[in-house]
Amino acid sequence: DAEITQSPRHKITETGRQVTLACHQTWNHNNMFWYRQDLGHGLRLIHYSYGVQDTNKGEVSDGYSVSRSNTEDLPLTLESAASSQTSVYFCASSESAGGPDEQFFGPGTRLTVL
Amino acid sequence: GQNIDQPTEMTATEGAIVQINCTYQTSGFNGLFWYQQHAGEAPTFLSYNVLDGLEEKGRFSSFLSRSKGYSYLLLKELQMKDSASYLCAVRDPGGYQKVTFGTGTKLQVIP
Numbered sequence: 001d002a003e004i005t006q007s008p009r010h011k012i013t014e015t016g017r018q019v020t021l022a023c024h025q026t027w028n029h030n031n032m033f034w035y036r037q038d039l040g041h042g043l044r045l046i047h048y049s050y051g052v053q054d055t056n057k058g059e060v061s062d063g064y065s066v067s068r069s070n071t072e073d074l075p076l077t078l079e080s081a082a083s084s085q086t087s088v089y090f091c092a093s094s095e096s097a098g099g100p101d102e103q104f105f106g107p108g109t110r111l112t113v114l
Numbered sequence: 115g116q117n118i119d120q121p122t123e124m125t126a127t128e129g130a131i132v133q134i135n136c137t138y139q140t141s142g143f144n145g146l147f148w149y150q151q152h153a154g155e156a157p158t159f160l161s162y163n164v165l166d167g168l169e170e171k172g173r174f175s176s177f178l179s180r181s182k183g184y185s186y187l188l189l190k191e192l193q194m195k196d197s198a199s200y201l202c203a204v205r206d207p208g209g210y211q212k213v214t215f216g217t218g219t220k221l222q223v224i225p
Binding site: 031033035040041042043044045048050058090094096100101102103104105106107108 | 145147155156157158159162201203211212213214215216217218
């Protein structure tokens, strides 16, 4: 069965370190998204990609970067982790078939920056 | 940009009906989604509306009025497992796939 996975599921790191969160999908979807979810803010879009070599900034992209070298993966990198980046991170993917094209979410990564 | 409003919390009784409202102000409209998210889990897709009217899927229905910038999710015959957050999301206009999420409504179902 097709799926979308994230790793690690939990991560504790220190301020200033570089951290990379992995996202892998086997749906063969062109569209991939990274969100963070914090109490009181809901899901906020960090970066997204509509295909290989395409990346775009979302509403809260400062301090984050992504790269898309193949269809399946969209890793999210925190260049220099800050305590304000403590959050739950969700990756999602969708197709562009002209229907609902709903997003399928990974299980999430809980990141703590000390 | 998009601005989406939902109530923060609601409580309803098992077996009852509950309506969760969502209002939005957008520069264009290209579809509205409802997602369910249980505590500690990922959001999962519930429904999609792009035209005015009611879409029914078993115990769940979703309604859209584009002229009023308004949608609701109707849950019938509530069960304890329906306790979750319900997220309203609006897709960007222009054929793009990214969406903007509301902050979600946390529903508690009580016996």
